Each structure stands twice: as structure tokens, then as C-alpha cells.
Amino acid sequence: MSGYKLYGRAGWGSALVEAQLVWYGLPFEFEQVDDLFKSPEARAKLxxxxxxxxxxxxxxxxxxxxxxxxxxxxxxxxxxxxxxLVPAAGARERPKFLRWLVFLVANIYPTFTYADDPSRFVSVNAARDPFRAATEAYAQRLWRQVEREAGSPWFLGERFSALDIYLAIMTRWRPRRGWFETETPRLFAIARRADQVPALAQVWQRNFPTS
Ligand SMILES: N[C@@H](CCC(=O)N[C@@H](CS)C(=O)NCC(=O)O)C(=O)O
Incomplete structure (x- = not known):
């Protein structure tokens, strides 16, 4: 194989990597994965x-x-x-970049792991809805923390970075753009700006065609 193979699904976390492969002009093949929560076959294959x-x-x-x-x-x-997309070692923005990159994947992303299908973690049926609600409330608390750190026009201030790609994508997931617009307006503004980045237009179109 001469290039990369990305296993993914439109609108899912694969968009984070697809955007970066496209940004750098790295050749890749997209291997479509069916809905992992609905298809045991897709899960077994992946x-x-x-x-x-x-x-x-x-x-x-x-x-x-x-x-x-x-x-x-x-x-x-x-x-x-x-x-x-990634401030180099020694760059002034590097610590902030690393901190919030890891914060997004280590703290916020797992709230989807737990809330997307609570039955994997909560055996008592009646407890699943409250568990999901608590997990999503926790995610909102985390997003408010990210909001307090957000620069303008981009998360790191003047320079664009992969964090802005994460924000453009993750703000499309629960609690979705409407919530971000009212509750975390700085993150919403960054996401909207990232939606307009010409180099990523086709990635957004493929992943979020109806918006
Ligand atoms: N820590 C992983 C999280 C990836 C992740 O949770 N992806 C979701 C889709 S957006 C997924 O595949 N979920 C299936 C599952 O949790 O079983 C990353 O940053 O890449």
C-alpha cells in the first residue's frame, strides 16, 4: 500500500484525522465503517x-x-x-496546545464513550438514563472550562491549530452547536470560523453534508 488507510464514518471521530490528512496532502484510502452501535459485524471487523x-x-x-x-x-x-497544525517543540503555544489537546481526548471524548451506549456500563436498565444525563452534565462542565481558555480568532489566539479542527467537529456532537452558541460563545465562534477554512471545505462537506 502506498498511502494511509483511514477506517472511519462520516461525522464521527475519523473526521479529526481525515481533516489533517487532507490538510497535509497525505494520500489516503477511506475504509467505510458501518454504525458500530448498530452493527456487530462492523465492530467485529474493526x-x-x-x-x-x-x-x-x-x-x-x-x-x-x-x-x-x-x-x-x-x-x-x-x-x-x-x-x-501542531506548534513545534519550543514554540510559545506548545504547552497550551498539548494541555488542551489531551484535555479534549482524555476528559471530554470519554463522555461519549460512556453516554453513547450506557448499556455497556450500566446493567440496571432504569439507571441508564440518569447515568447518561449525569455524564452529559459533566461534559458540559468540561466544555465550560475549555471556553474559559479559548482565544480569538482561534483557540491559541492568532494561530490556527489542530485544536480548532477538534472544536469544529466536536461541537457538532452532543450537546450540539445550538448549546455551544449560547453557553460557550467563544468555542462556537472558533467552530464557525473553522467551518469556513477553504482547505477543509470538502472534509466538512463529506462529514456534515446537511449543515
Ligand atoms: N480516544 C479515541 C476516541 C475515539 C472514539 O471514541 N471514537 C468513537 C466514534 S466518534 C467510536 O469509535 N466509538 C465506538 C465505541 O466507543 O465503541 C480518540 O481520540 O481517537
Whole structure:
């Protein structure tokens, strides 16, 4: 294989990596994954590549497997040899970038893991709705914390970064753009600005065609 293979699904976390592959001009093949919450077959198939059966899963040109969008974000910047999405070692914005990249994937992303299908974690049927509600309330608390750190016009201030790609995508998930518009207006403004980045227009169109 000459390029990358990205296992993904429109609108899901694979968009985080798809946007970066497109940004850097790295050639990739998109391997469509069916809805992992509805298709045991899709889950079983993806598990053979990534035992956690999550997207994004990226197969590297040498056949190596990468999961974890933050790790992929750092790796692709290394491979591209560019700092246009990831501030380079020593750059003033680097600590803030690393802190909030990891915050997004380590604190906010798991709230989807738990709330998308609570039956995986909560055996008592009647407890699932309250568990989901508590998880989503916690996510909102985390988003308010991110809001307090947001710069303008981009999260890091003057410079665009992969964090803005994360915000453009994750604000489309629960609690969705309407909530962000009223509750976290700085994050909403960054997401709206990122929606307009010409280099990413086709990625947004493929992943969020109805918006
Ligand atoms: N930590 C992972 C999270 C990836 C993730 O949770 N992806 C979701 C789709 S947006 C998924 O595949 N969920 C299926 C599942 O949790 O079983 C990352 O940052 O890449």
C-alpha cells in the first residue's frame, strides 16, 4: 500500500484525522465503517485491526496501526514536517496546545464513550438514563472550562491549530452547536470560523453534508 488507510464514518471521530490528512496532502484510502452501535459485524471487523473497535483507526503506509486521535495528530505533524497544525517543540503555544489537546481526548471524548451506549456500563436498565444525563452534565462542565481558555480568532489566539479542527467537529456532537452558541460563545465562534477554512471545505462537506 502506498498511502494511509483511514477506517472511519462520516461525522464521527475519523473526521479529526481525515481533516489533517487532507490538510497535509497525505494520500489516503477511506475504509467505510458501518454504525458500530448498530452493527456487530462492523465492530467485529474493526476489532481485527483495532481491538477497541473505535474510529479513527489509521493504517500507516508500512502497515503499522495507529489509534487515538491525539497521538495521530502529533504523528502526522512529525511526518509532514510542518507546524501548521501542531506548534513545534519550543514554540510559545506548545504547552497550551498539548494541555488542551489531551484535555479534549482524555476528559471530554470519554463522555461519549460512556453516554453513547450506557448499556455497556450500566446493567440496571432504569439507571441508564440518569447515568447518561449525569455524564452529559459533566461534559458540559468540561466544555465550560475549555471556553474559559479559548482565544480569538482561534483557540491559541492568532494561530490556527489542530485544536480548532477538534472544536469544529466536536461541537457538532452532543450537546450540539445550538448549546455551544449560547453557553460557550467563544468555542462556537472558533467552530464557525473553522467551518469556513477553504482547505477543509470538502472534509466538512463529506462529514456534515446537511449543515
Ligand atoms: N480516544 C479515541 C476516541 C475515539 C472514539 O471514541 N471514537 C468513537 C466514534 S466518534 C467510536 O469509535 N466509538 C465506538 C465505541 O466507543 O465503541 C480518540 O481520540 O481517537
Amino acid at each position: 476489532e481485527t485491526v483495532n481491538p477497541l473497535a473505535q474510529v479513527p483507526t489509521l493504517v500507516l503506509p508500512d502497515g503499522g496501526i495507529m489509534s487515538e486521535s491525539a497521538a495521530i495528530t502529533l504523528l502526522l505533524a512529525d511526518i509532514a514536517g510542518r507546524d501548521s
